[in-house]
Amino acid sequence: MRLTIASGVAAFTAALLLTPLFQGGGWFWTSLGAVLAVVAAGLLSSRLALPAWAAPLLGVAATWIYLTAAFASEKAWALVVPTKGSVVELARLLGVGWADIQRFAAPVPETEGITLLTAGGVALIAIAVDLLAARVRRAALSGLPLLALATVPATILTDPISWWAFIVAALGFVSLLIADGRERVGHWGRAVLVRRSRQTASGPLAGNGAPADTSGLRLSGKRIGFAAILLAVLLPAALPAMEPVSFFTFGVGGRGSGPGNSISIPNPIANLKGQLDLPERRVVLSYTSSDKKPRYLRIYALDTFDGQQFGMTQPKGAPENRTENGPLPEPPGLGPEVKINNVVTNVQISDEIARLQFLPLPYPAREIRVDGDWRADVDTLMVFSTREEAAGIDYDVMTSEPEPTADLLDSFDGIRPEVDERFLALPDDLPPEIRQLAEDETAGARTTYDAALKLQQFFTKPGNFQYDLRTQGHNSSALRNFLISDRVGYCEQFAASMAVLARLVGIPSRVAIGYTGGVQVGDRWEVGTNDSHSWPELYFEGVGWLPFEPTPSGAAGQGSARVPPYAAPRPTPTPGASNTPTPGASSSSADEPQNPATRRNPRELDREGTAATGTLPPDDSMPLIGKIGIGAAALLLVLLIPAGVRLITRNRRVRSLGWKVSQPSDELTARMAAGRNQVTVAAAWAELDDVLFDYGMARESSETPRALARRLSQQYEFDAGSAAAITAIASAVERVLFARDPGRIEPMSKDLRKVRQALAATVSRGRRVRAVLLPPSTLRRLRLLGERLLDGFDLLETIRLRRTAAQKGG
Template sequence: MRLTIASGVAAFTAAVLLYPLFAGGAWFWTSLGAVLAVVAAGLLSSRLSLPAWAAPLVGLAATGIFLTVSFASEEAWALIVPTKDSVAELVRLLGVGWADIQRFAAPVPDTDGITLLTSGGVALIAIAVDFLAARLRRAALAGLPLLALATVPATILTDPISWPAFIIAALGFVGLLISDGRERIGHWGRAVLVRRTRVVNPSQGTPPRDTADTSGLRLSGKRIGFAAIVLAVLLPAALPAMEPVSFFTFGVGGRGSGPGNSISIPNPIANLKGQLQLPDRRVVLTYTNNDDQPRYLRIYALDTFDGQQFGMTQPKGAPQNRTENGPLPAPPGLGRDPKINNVVTNVRISDEIARLQFLPLPYPPRQIKVDGDWRADVDTLMVFSTREEAAGIEYDVSTSEPQPTADLLDATDNTPPQVDDRFLALPENLPPGILELAEKETAEANTRYEAAVMLQEFFTTDGGFTYNLETQGHSNSALSDFLLRSRAGYCEQFAASMAVLARLIGIPSRVAIGYTGGTKVGDHWEVGTNDSHSWPELYFEGVGWLPFEPTPSGAAGQGSARVPEYSRPRPEPAATTSEPSPGATSSEADAPQDPQARRNIRELDREGTVATGTLPPDDSMPLAGKIGIGAGALLLVLLIPAGLRLVSRNRRVRRLTWKVSQPSDELTARMAVGRGQTTVAAVWAELDDVLYDYGMARLPSETPRALARRLTQQYEFDAESAAAMTAIAGNVERVLFAREPGRIAPMGKDLRKVRLALAATVSRGRRLRAVLMPPSTLRRIRMLGERLLDGFDLLETIRLRRTSQKGA
């Protein structure tokens, strides 16, 4: 019976670990009821002496009845007995609960389906624990189902398990082990080295019987268990935090991945087309910036092409790339030559947007001020989270936008692109007509930049393309049909086709999916579902990734698409002057050489950020500083015993600094005597600690006089030190044994002489240890822990006594 109850307690205390997963408390009380039902079934099985295999079946039946009463009582017979309709209702709720779990992020609401799933799962854990511990007598093995229950929040949530919940769960498991040990030892009969007691139950008239007194072993087990729990909580807190290794990297899982340190990435292309086909426009986000200009807001960067469609490599967010740590990683490929436009944008995401765990951002972001654990992928600068959602949040993003000129982009042709091969990779079975088309349309280009501009013109002006949302398919044949025959599609097909053609002529490319700049409404820009958009990004060494716009302008639903100024064709040679073209900025090669222009791009970025007055500069601490702070904190923790010893010593010394005055009356005389006795107690306590710190602890049987004689002879005190030690011992004996100790002179100087004499007899290392890690203070800390455990041991003495009534 005891093991059955302990099993239920252990299961429910382990279920407490689930509390961060829920927004309400209905799961708690329902799970408690389910565990009580299992415990009642276990007690019934024990009472009826059922075989071990039958107990889980009784537990399952009890769980079914409880869940029927809680969730399907209207369909049950007499509100209790399950029927076909009640079972069907429970199955329906299980399906709804499973769908809700897939739909909601933790903490999830207390819907009936989720509560049913949770309470049923906790009941199954309780049945397994009862079967292993109470039926098979394998209490240690019962920790496995409890551990399985604890791993649920550990795998779903990024935050560690709270220590109060861990302590509660650990106490439940320790209680199960103690109950199992008590049952085993109690059945031994005559216990070795254990006291035997006589147990009499007068109320039942049973004769006296002998039983083994296992209290000593139980107390030892509890002390070990409590000490293990305390170490498990305090030791990790004292150790420096460690980040997970590579195979536990914080990252994003592929499509359809489950919960944990990964998120499910929806199909960006399908989501894009779905938003464009919505009958009514819905506001997705609003934004403002310091130059009041519209900007594309990128969410995803698709970098792999399998011959059918572009996909996304799993992004990884390293701990040092958290947005809260300051500036993001430098934009790939961006050098010092382009002029940089620093802009700060404030973005507000609508509450209605669902399951978005990537932030819409202008490119390239350099610093983000946002609440929550958001991280940047180094290769693409996508910012994402595995536990946060973007719905309803507001954040500031600082961008450093390169503004290259045509001459600067032409000059990049002399430097081969230093990017990953995946940005140039294409399938081998690509139709040859597509390669011929790419070579034909860029035949007159002298540089990669000129070829990129020609490709954009091919889609927007020269190729006769039209915008059409009804186009289907992403296969090679669909790509060939779009480029070579129909030439009708929507933004995703334009972006993917230009990216493929760019790769064919040696320009690294990828496809971005997000939103166009939207529409100006009042003092802010408003972005709706009809502004969903896809565009290609091409890479130029020294400038980085630049967006191009191949989708024809003025297309239905894409009216807010804009062609970047640098991607427009060059003006006619006759119109070429020393003046830059409208909207373009001169490069560093065209401008006079300014010493400030050759400064590090990070410094220029930081100045631009400060000038806006919105985001703070990068004041993140270097690694050496963090290590120094950690070492200092560890040193302070190690010096706690030394601090406690110094405090107690100073308190005792203050008691010794009192002046002897002639008593003017009897009350003053009594106060002087009392003050002298307090001084003697302080001197004796301090001397005792000094001896313990120096490894000279007095023997329990030594009197003060015997201690003084031993120290004087053993360590060869000089005359003054021997006299001081004798005076201290004499005063202590007077206070302890004299009926009227009288007035006692101050002993501060005597204690100081004795302490110096003792210190001169030990090594320097022993003296250093006495100062930094005083054994006397460590002894008090250890004794405090023992007294705390003794307080738990007192619970063992609590007994419920039954009194019998005598008949008249």
């Protein structure tokens, strides 16, 4: 019976790990009732001595009756007996609960269906644990179903399991192992409680037929169990975060990794449409920039097109790409010929942003200063986190923004783009009218860059397209209708359509989703929900990814959208003007060196941490050596706790040793004097006992104070002063213990100091250092405290669950 109860306790304590999955506590009491039903069935099985295979069946029946009473009592006979109607009702609730689990994210609301599924699942785990531990007598194997229960929150939640819930669950499993061990050892004889604080001589079997003493076995098992739990809780907190190795395909953003190992990515298109549809503007973030200019802030880069809409490849963030490690990876395709504008932007995210795990950033970011574990995707330079959320954070971004000229972009024509093929991939069933449209609109383009300008002009030319949030959705026919027939949509249709047309003419493209520059309020730019935006980014080898703007701006379109300078329509040449391009026409010679070989890498940092024209603000965070020093100091303080306890105890005793007790003049004064004498002598004797233990000279339990003083004086050859001091202490102890009137007790602080110095002179330096830094007397008290706690567990174990035959006969 003990094993059955321990199995139920282990199953229910493991179920506590499910707490973060629910919004309320109703599941807790329902699951407790289910476990109690299983325990009752197990006790009945043991009482009737049923075979091992019958106990789980009885447990399932008990669970069925309990769930019927809890969830379908109105359709059951006598509220508890299952009927056809109650079975149908339970089946319906199970289906509803399963649908709710698929629909809600943790923490889930406590619907009837979800509570039924939870209670039934916990009951099945309890039945499995009872079968393995109480029936098959394989208590260690019962940890497998308990582990299965613990993996549920570990795979669903991103946060680690609560330490207190882990400790409770581990104690439940340890109690099951202890109960199993007690059952096995109990076959040797009746278990006897032996106080560990007393020295007892014991053997496997006493000569007079006494039962076996198993206290040593139980003590070792408990110590191992408690030590394992303590290490499991404390050791991970002291270790640095571990990263999965690359050859195991686990980790952040690995292709094919499970949902528990990757970041949760919302639908960017749905979020974009939802923010644009809000009835009132809400501030999402604000920012300042060193050049006082607004800029687009990109969150997502969508690179795959399935024929209906653009999607995003799972980002990959290696440990070396953490933002705290310094500069981010190089932006793809950016060469040294392009003029770079280095800008520092400070971004503050609103607290109202929910579940945003990507940072809104100007492109391309070179370095980011932000608190938390944020990482950069090498291909897209999106910065994301699997642990942090962006709500309420403040961060600085240093960007190296390319400022190419039209002539420079023309000069890169014909260079094969070195990008992944997915940026050019299109479905085979793309309508032929769209392919023909791309060819017609780019006909006559002299260069790839010129073709991109013609595509953008096709969307922005007055009268061609109309901006409207009311669209027909996402599919191949919607794309065809937007481009060919109705030509009505909002930024997502404009951006996706231009990206598709660009791929059709051989220009790598992707769709960016984020925010436009917003509106200026004071010295900051405020970005609201109405500034949510989508735009295409096209790739040009030598420059990299450049944003274009096909969406109409102003009152007729996206209010704060703007066309980049390099994407503006080419000026119409005037008659007689020279068409020969002038190198560096858009920038001064001082800003743009003419020799690319001597041009500085725009992303290379100076030794002082500065770049060509922009610097991040000084890092106020503590350097690594400072953090290591604080950690070492904290560890040292923890190790010095025993020394501190010993010092406090000694000072308290020494203060009591300095009391002066005058001769009593009446009965009340005499009683007070006697009490003071006892306190003073007890403090001196306790301090002397600790000093001896710290120096490895513990006194014998049968030694009287006088005998101890004589032995120490002779063994360690005390001088006359030290011998007199320890004799005075021993005499005072005997007078208080045995004399009816001990008389006046002189202060013993000086005598105790002489004795301590005399004893210290007889031991090695290492022993004296240990006595100060790691005093054995204090460690002994901690050990005795632990033994008393274990004695308390032994007292619980001696409780009999049923009366023995001898007790019944008495």
